[in-house]
Structures are given as C-alpha cells and as structure tokens.
Amino acid sequence: MQKPGKTPPGLALALLFFLSLALSACDTIFPPESGEDLNFTLKQGELTRRYAVHLPLDYRPDQAYPVVIYLHGGGGSLNSATNDHWPSASDAYGFILLVPAGTGQLPNRLLTWNAGEWAGGSCCDYAFANQVDDVEFIRMMLDDVQQRHLLDTKRIYVTGMSNGAMLAYRLACEMSEQIAAVAAVAAPAVPDGCTPTRPIAVLHIHGTADPCTPYYGGFSGACARNTIGFDSMPAQEVVDFWVESNACASVPETSYQNGRAACDTYRACAGGVEVSFCTLEGGGHTWPGGAQYLPADKIGPVSRDLSNTQIWEFFNRFSLP
Numbered sequence: 001m002q003k004p005g006k007t008p009p010g011l012a013l014a015l016l017f018f019l020s021l022a023l024s025a026c027d028t029i030f031p032p033e034s035g036e037d038l039n040f041t042l043k044q045g046e047l048t049r050r051y052a053v054h055l056p057l058d059y060r061p062d063q064a065y066p067v068v069i070y071l072h073g074g075g076g077s078l079n080s081a082t083n084d085h086w087p088s089a090s091d092a093y094g095f096i097l098l099v100p101a102g103t104g105q106l107p108n109r110l111l112t113w114n115a116g117e118w119a120g121g122s123c124c125d126y127a128f129a130n131q132v133d134d135v136e137f138i139r140m141m142l143d144d145v146q147q148r149h150l151l152d153t154k155r156i157y158v159t160g161m162s163n164g165a166m167l168a169y170r171l172a173c174e175m176s177e178q179i180a181a182v183a184a185v186a187a188p189a190v191p192d193g194c195t196p197t198r199p200i201a202v203l204h205i206h207g208t209a210d211p212c213t214p215y216y217g218g219f220s221g222a223c224a225r226n227t228i229g230f231d232s233m234p235a236q237e238v239v240d241f242w243v244e245s246n247a248c249a250s251v252p253e254t255s256y257q258n259g260r261a262a263c264d265t266y267r268a269c270a271g272g273v274e275v276s277f278c279t280l281e282g283g284g285h286t287w288p289g290g291a292q293y294l295p296a297d298k299i300g301p302v303s304r305d306l307s308n309t310q311i312w313e314f315f316n317r318f319s320l321p
Helices: 009-023 086-093 125-129 134-146 163-174 235-245 308-315
Strands: 036-044 047-055 065-071 096-100 116-118 121-123 151-161 181-185 201-207 253-258 261-266 275-280
Touching (some): 036 134, 065 086, 065 163, 065 308, 086 096, 096 134, 121 125, 134 151, 134 163, 151 163, 151 308, 181 308, 201 308, 235 275
Parallel strands (some): 065 151, 151 181, 181 201, 201 275
Antiparallel strands (some): 036 047, 253 261
16 A cells, blocks of 8 residues: 555656657567577466576586676666667676566566655556565576576676666665675665665666656656656665665765766775765766667766676676675
8 A cells, every 4th residue: 555645656657658668669578689598487476477588608508607687667678678788798798697577567568666665655656556576576587597507696786777776776675695786777766674684785876867766866757758756865865875784984985987977986884895876967867878768858868978887897896705
C-alpha cells in the first residue's frame, strides 16, 4: 500500500512511455554487438523472467570471469545494454555481462524494477505496484548462470541507470555479501532500510542538467515534459549516505577530470572500499558515452567526457575479501 503523502507510482507511466520510445523501437532481444550472446528465461513464481548473457571475445569455458550486471532504466529493455555500449566493454575488458529484464504489462518494453521506496516516493511503476521481488530474481539469475559458466564470485559488479541505478543501490543494501561494487547513473535515491552487511564500493554518476532525477533533488516536473511522480534526493545526499555507511574520510580528493566531467573520491573507508562521486556538468538523464535516446530538450544531453572505461576501472579495483 502506498504510504500517505507519497505520489502513486502509476503517475510514472507517461514518462516511461516517452523514455521507452527509442529504447524499445524494436523487439529484438539484446542484438549482438560482438562476442557471443545467449538468452534465457526463469520461472519466478507465476512470472517468466528473462535475461541475456554476453560472453567476451576471449571467452574460455575453463576460466573464471568477473561479472558486470547491467540494469536498464525505467521504460527500457534488454536492448538498452547495447545502446549504452556494454557488450563492447565486455569484449574490451574481458568480463561476462549479464543483462536482466524488468517487468511490465508488455513483455519486451516499458519494463521497470521494484527499487523500493524512500521519503520522497517509490520506484517504479508496474514492478513496485505489484511488489515484484527483483532482488530474488537477481539472486536466481546468478545461480542459474553459475550452472553454465565459471564466475569469479569475488568480482561481481552491478551498474544501472535511473530506476536501474536505484535497484543497483537496493542490491548493494541487500546483497553486499555477493557484490563487490556498484556504479549508479542518475539514481534518484537510496531505498529505506538500507543496511549492508559489509562495506561496499560505490560510484555515483549524475548530470547537472538531468530533468528526470534532478542533481540538486526535488520534484521531477520537467522530465520529457512529464512528471515522474516523486522527489529525488540531492545527489550529494545520496553520496553522503554511502560515505557514512562505509565510514569513509569526510573530505574527498579529486580523482578524475576530463572536460566537463569531474570525480571526487572518498577514501580511508572501512574494508578498503571507496566512494566516488562523478559530476557531469551539463549532462542529462543519459548514460555517459551512450545513446541520445530522446532529444536533449526532453532529457538533457549525453556527456562524452566519461564512459564505461572509467566505470570498469573503478570496478576492477575491488573484490570481495
């Protein structure tokens, strides 16, 4: 049941429609970019869940590989991973890419994740309204993949966009025993009740011209000329949560600067982890280095000053003890 004072998640539907126009223009599931792509289904109660696996070009069945789980944004699909160039990153850096699909009223588009709720609202739409257990699904997917492929289980990483970014944070909260690091792009909030069982490395990326999950927080009234229906936390407040959770030093150091992208990193954290905050000056509700899936006047522009390379470099520094 929706808590008093919160905007019903169904108000997000109009936004999700606009955001999905480009992302779901075709029904092809995870079209090949290079390497090998495999598609699977799982039964989760009455739901049929789908996910894709991209094996890197150098894949050998007798070798254990690190894993990156990519979580599409609200209204996205399995195809979003290719728009954001993750299969080519898998080939370049030698990790197995897992791309799960959210749920929705349609099988291949307008998909969302149940990323939880916070003081400003809940996220998102179909998945939250139906209380789909996406944390359980991710656990099931990892178990299923391990029946077929050798995984370096100390090096499992999660990244996501918007609704997917908040689910990445929910996984960090509830699966920190399995996940070494997360990278969240345009996450609106940290879900309530977040209590990781161990320190976890976090990279938060946010554009200052994001109209959907505003950098400085507040209601998302200008996103794709529609409303999402919740109040985002300020990006710095999200980062501060992880700095405190990981008992990091309170003063960050500049760790990356390129064009209009700058990253500050909080070090001296418990467990040897780090928290990094990358600000994309003028960047919109878009994946850094990814596709301009809707016009910039609706969602803001894509930043080309940061890319999956920097995300992978962050991931590659951390593993479970």
